[in-house]
Amino acid sequence: TFVVTENCIKCKYTDCVEVCPVDCFHEGPNFLVIDPEECIDCTLCEPECPAEAIFAEDDLPENQAEFKKLNAELAKTWPVITEKQPQPADAKDWDGKPGKLQLLER
Numbered sequence: 426t427f428v429v430t431e432n433c434i435k436c437k438y439t440d441c442v443e444v445c446p447v448d449c450f451h452e453g454p455n456f457l458v459i460d461p462e463e464c465i466d467c468t469l470c471e472p473e474c475p476a477e478a479i480f481a482e483d484d485l486p487e488n489q490a491e492f493k494k495l496n497a498e499l500a501k502t503w504p505v506i507t508e509k510q511p512q513p514a515d516a517k518d519w520d521g522k523p524g525k526l527q528l529l530e531r
C-alpha cells in the first residue's frame with residue numbers, strides 16, 4: 426500500500442486524489458490519508474504530490490513509520506475525496522517544515 430506522510434499536513438495540495446483509480450483517499454481538516462484496504466499499489470499518486478508526501482509502504486522513511494497506522498486509522502472515519510480542492514493559501518510556507526504531526530487536526 427501507499428502511505429501519506431507528515432509533509433502533507435497543512436500543504437494538502439490534493440493533486441493526488443484525481444489520479445487514484447480506486448478512490449482510496451480520505452480527507453481530514455488539514456491532511457489526507459490512503460485507505461490501505463483499498464489501495465491497489467498502482468503508484469500513480471506518488472509523483473503527483475508537489476510536497477513529495479506519498480511513499481510506498483516499503484520505502485517509508487524511518488521517521489515516518491507511524492504514518493502507516495495513522496493512514497489506516499483515519500481512513501476509517503474521514504470521507505472519501507476524489508476531486509482536487511484549492512490548496513490552503515499558505516501551503517507553500519508549510520512545505521518542508523518539520524514537526525507538523527503535532528498540528529494534525531482530526
Ligand code: SF4
Nearest residue numbers: 445464465467468470
Ligand atoms: Fe490510489 Fe494508486 Fe495511490 Fe494506491 S497507489 S492510493 S491505488 S493512486
Ligand code: F3S
Nearest residue numbers: 433438439440441474
Ligand atoms: Fe497531500 Fe500531496 Fe495529496 S500534499 S493532499 S499527499 S498531493
